[in-house]
Amino acid sequence: HKVLLTGTPLQNNLEELFYLLNFLVPEKFTDLQSFLDDFAVISKEDQVKKLHDLLGAHMLRRLKADVLKGMKGKVEMIVRTGLTAMQKKYYKFVLTRNYEALKVKSGTSLTNVLMELKKICNHPYLNDKCSESAARLPNNAFEGSELTANCGKLLLMQKMLKKLKEQGHRVLIFSQMTKLLDLLEDYLEYEQYKYERIDGSVTGSIRQQAIDRFNKPGSESFIFLLSTRAGGLGINLVAADTVIIYDSDWNPTVDQQAMDRCHRLGQTKQVTVYRLVTKGTVEERILRRARQKSDIQAMVITGKLVSKKADQSGDTLQGSEVVSLLLDD
Secondary structure (H helix, E strand, C coil): CCCCCCCCCCCCCHHHHHHHHHHHCCCCCCCHHHHHHHCCCCCCHHHHHHHHHHHCCCCCCCCHHHHCCCCCCEEEEEEEECCCHHHHHHHHHHHCCCCCCCCCCCCCCCCCHHHHHHHHHHCHHHCHHHHHCCCECCCCCECHHHHHHCCHHHHHHHHHHHHHHHCCCCEEEEECCHHHHHHHHHHHHHHCCCEEEECCCCCHHHHHHHHHHHHCCCCCCCEEEEECCCCCCCCCCCCCCEEEECCCCCCHHHHHHHHCCCCCCCCCCCEEEEEEEECCCHHHHHHHHHHHHHHHHHHHHCCCCCCHHHHHCCCCCCCHHHHHHHCCC
């Protein structure tokens, strides 16, 4: 026999699935093009059933709910925010390739426009030209009020964290960018929130000490900052019950694994996930692309199209829970 043990049987497309099946049963799955033609429109019910019948003999799936019967669920909500005046200016500079304003040599192409746009959505100070003129404290940290006022996500998160703190929640904040975590550290120092941090540069022993401090009963640490792909999947941070995905990954599985660092064995509370998205920007495109991947995986494995309902509802936070979270006293 051949066995594949994986948490992500499908990440991007059906071609990946074919090669896994070809590895397992090469005499049965021989023709890639024929396989793709057979399931060209995976949203059709008859094709989904046909694919499930095909996979039934080759796939065993175990969910957390099958093992942890009493574990509470996880709720994910998308919170849209806007760009500040500074962000709009620099976002336009990137789109129009204004090299001088962006501190890029004349004639040099912006090789990764998408990444530059993501930086501006996360915080304009991630652009060197913008950060040069920013107000700083004697210790070289960014001045907190301007740091917050110039970023739509931080303005929103300021209100969220105030309410979450009052309500006794503890929070994990994930970002792909370690430089953004540096900015968030300056912000948390400004707000006087106690926190821990893990990114790719943190070694094993120091990492475990930070985890132990956060999980310790009676810990004063309110927030844990993490880079999305750092720290290892085995991290257990069940002391937190709230996750903020500051910026989304192209691969939805990466964000899923990030959320699950507090939604795992030992968690006694319902986990709430807030995904921050800047409306009218490239971030919405990234979210749509990630959802397409999630839809393919959901259709293949469970037969359910999970994001269609969210899309039909506008995918925006409107409920009373959000109102209570964001409104001031």
